Amino acid sequence: MTPKTNLEKQAAMMKPEGATPLPKAIHSLSPESCGDVPSKKPPRVRYRTDLRHRDSKKLLTRMFSDSPGSLQGEDQGDEPTFDLVTTYYTAVQAPQPDLGLQANVLLESPTYQLNIYSPAIIHALRSIVEYYPAQDLTAEVLEIQWPYSILAHHYDELSAYRDGHKDKSPETVCRRKRNTVEDLALLLEFLDENIMKEVRAEQERNRRGAYTWEHAWVMHRPGATMLVKSREETDFAIRVVRSIERGPHAWTLRSWSLDYDGIHLGRTETVSTVPRFGGEGGMGKIFFIDENAEEDEIKSLDEELQHHLEEGKKFWNLMHKQCQYYKGESAQFPFNEMDGLVMSDLKTYYEQEPDKAPDLLGHDDLRNWTSNCDCLACRNQHSDLRVKDGVMFDEYQKLTIEVNSRLTPHQYLVCPRVIKAYVFRTRRWEPLHIRHFRKPQWNQDLMNSLVMDEGKKTTLKALSKSYARLNKRDERLEQDLWSADFVKGKGAGLVFLLHGRPGVGKTCTAAVRLIVFCMWIGFLRALESYDGILFLTTNRVGSFDDAFISRVHIQIYYPDFDDDQRKQVWKTFMDKLSKERGSTMRLNIDAKEYIASKPVAELKWNGREIRNAFQTAVALAEYDNEKDEEGRVLITDSHFKAVTELSRDFKNYLHELKKGDESKRAERRMERLDTYGTLVKGK
Structure with missing residues (x-):
């Protein structure tokens, strides 16, 4: 083995951790070794060593050689196929030839770079590389930093590209590609000798x-x-x-x-x-x-x-x-x-x-190189530089x-x-x-289970469906919704105001197939430009400003339930329980009779209170876990009595404390008038 020169020893000693050893010399290839393709000059690798200042990066010394183990000053040969550039950095302020590349003036590990001059290699890379943002392929001389990743990643494509040009006659090949076989053979041999062994070992690790x-x-x-x-x-x-x-x-x-x-x-x-x-x-x-x-x-x-x-x-x-x-x-x-x-x-x-x-x-990272060659071969070959039409990832x-x-x-x-x-x-x-x-x-039956005046229910359905552009037969209406407002963009929505005492079905109405959430509307104009169906529910309608009310399309008053309506609400929850849990629990006859009794009717519960009582009674029955002959949990009158007694005691306490029931308190605050429906009927 040939002994290493001082330069090789220094470079090997100071190369970065994990770096490729100083590249082995690659001899020039004759045209005959790669096929009978005429070439004006044999391809060659030139080895260049630069010494630069650590801070300013100013070039202090540059030397050339045709092998990695010798230095010969200025390069006297033809332009190489590519340069291997090794750059050292020093704190020395000016070139000092007597120091050369002594280790005591070198402060950092060297960097390695390939400068590719060969038009054939440049053309090949531009032809096969579709996406490589970190590498500039538009320059006349390509500068590729160690570990030459773009070349390693496209090694197989470069090899196939070279093989595809072996049998082509010079007359059918672009003038830039006439050294393709020889130049690529030299480049691939350089890669084989210097990095591909480690790359292939890593690829094998990746496969496992x-x-x-x-x-x-x-x-x-x-x-x-x-x-x-x-x-x-x-x-x-x-x-x-x-x-x-x-x-x-x-x-x-x-x-x-x-x-x-x-x-x-x-x-x-x-x-x-x-x-x-x-x-x-x-x-x-x-x-x-x-x-x-x-x-x-x-x-x-x-x-x-x-x-x-x-x-x-x-x-x-x-x-x-x-x-x-x-x-x-x-x-x-x-x-x-x-x-x-x-x-x-x-x-x-x-x-x-x-x-x-x-x-x-x-688009900065997308492929942006195109062919500017006007030779006959390129003119006859449409999009000569593109492997396929279009720019990779341009459609993203x-x-x-x-x-x-x-x-x-x-x-x-x-x-x-x-x-x-x-x-x-x-x-x-x-x-x-x-x-x-x-x-x-969505619960499509929720509207049907809603306890309210049938006329109001019909109006609600009609307006909501019409806004959704459906007629009463659920057929699609072709024309857009008509607006009576002369200002475009205003009055396109449908605003309902549902008001009444708590628990009479306002929120239930809005929840049929809509999202219910609380909000403060700070600007009246927001209502005018709103283009959807908006349900506003309140039990304090007396607090609303008149200007606010004027922006509401439909106002619906929900009066307190009468005894028949309360029985209907009770039945709704009994039907729901039977449908969803009928196989595991049931109300016995005593429970049903108690629900229909006078003591329960005198409580004057609203819909929410009935729901809470029913849910609590079910929970108590599950705790007792008394079952009938079919193994179903029995809900009895005792479960409902426990709830009603607690509710009655608490309501009486509040009435005494606040000097009146909930309706009277709301009336004193001028929030609502729960007796309105009774007064109208009395007339």
């Missing part, structure tokens, strides 16, 4: 689910689709690798996925780190998925991808404003358990919280539900698995898991 920190870049090829979960995330996320950059203690990994900013669905970047570790570590899953891959092809790769596809479709659908049912944990600490209706409305959320809208990527920009009816399977795959939604129970926007969203199940 492991990787090393030193070679983490190998599995993170830009454009690859990866399945990962960070410490901050509770779900696996799918992202596309953008770039990976090595630091002294960690790799910085940049990736992107799709997200919605309130206007467009587009690509948004995530930056994560891979801290240094020793030995081997377990890796996430990496897939090389074509952006135009079919759904079945993606599903066949991994079971987890099937879930992501379905959730991506759900996310796309949830970009439409809609009410959903959610049952499960929230996606953010403290991971509250949610069970109820939510509203998906990202547009409104980002209008309220513009600072929280994601920043979408532009500025997607909208108005223009794009659906996404591609890969686009669904990289959609978020968490979405912000408004939770009506907490009245807050919460991050929620896509997988827990369901279509709400």
Whole structure:
């Protein structure tokens, strides 16, 4: 073995940890060794060594050689196929030839870089590389930093590209590609001798689910689709690798996925780190998925991808404003358990919280090189530089539900698995898991069970259906809703005001197929521009301003129940129990007789009080657990008597304390007049 020169010893001693040893010399290849392709000059590697100042980066000394073990000053040969540039840094302020590259003046480990001059290699890279944001491929001389990741990641494509040009005649090949076979053979041999052995060993580790920190870049090829979960995330996320950059203690990994900013669905970047570790570590899953891959092809790769596809479709659908049912944990600490209706409305959320809208990527990282060659071969070969039409990932920009009816399977795959939604129970926007969203199940019979005047009930149904553009036969009305207001955008909504004493059915009316939540309306104009159906319920109508009342379309008064209506309410709850728990519990005859008795009627309970009493009696019966001959829990009159006695005592106490019942107290405060219905009937 040839002894190392002083330069080789110094470089080997000072190379960065995990770096490739000083490259082995690659001899020039003759044209005959790569096929009978004419070439004006044989390809060669030139070795260049630079000495620069540590702070200013000013060049102090530059030397050339045709092998890594010798220095010969100025280069006298033809332009090389590519340079291997080794750069050292020093604190010396000016060139001092007598010092040369002595170790005592070198302060840092050297850096390595390939400068590619060969038009054939540059053309080949521009032809096969579709997405590599960290590497500039537009320059006349390509500068590729160690560990030459773009070349290692495209080694197989470069090899196939070279093989595809071996049998082509010079007349049919672009002038820039006439040295393709020889120049690529030289480059591939250089890669084989210097980095591919370690790359292939790392790829073998990747195939068994492991990787090393030193070679983490190998599995993170830009454009690859990866399945990962960070410490901050509770779900696996799918992202596309953008770039990976090595630091002294960690790799910085940049990736992107799709997200919605309130206007467009587009690509948004995530930056994560891979801290240094020793030995081997377990890796996430990496897939090389074509952006135009079919759904079945993606599903066949991994079971987890099937879930992501379905959730991506759900996310796309949830970009439409809609009410959903959610049952499960929230996606953010403290991971509250949610069970109820939510509203998906990202547009409104980002209008309220513009600072929280994601920043979408532009086109800067997408392929932007084109052919500017006007030779006959290129003119005869359409889009000579493109492997396929279009720019990779260009169709992932500025997607909208108005223009794009659906996404591609890969686009669904990289959609978020968490979405912000408004939770009506907490009245807050919460991050929620896509997988827990369901279509709400509405109680279509709720209106029929509502105890109120049939005429008012018919009017409510008619107005609500008409606003939804349905006639009484549930047929779709073609024309838009007519507005009597001359100002466009005003008077397009339908506002109901339901007023009366507590527990007479106001909230129940609004909850038929609507979301009920409390709110303060601070601006009267908000009512005029509201374009939906709005139910306002109150038991203090006397507190309303006249200007507010004038903006309400329909006012409906709910009088107190009479005895027959209270019996109907009791029957409603008995029917509900029979329907939902008839196989496990029942009311005996004594309970039914007690419910219809005079002592219960004298309580003058409202609907809410009847509901609470019924629910409490059921709970007491379950505790006693007395069963009939069929094994069903018996609800008896004793369970109801226990509730009514407690209620009667408490009401009497309040009446004495406040000098009147609830209706009289409300009348004194001028909040409402519960005797209104009686007074009207008396006339």
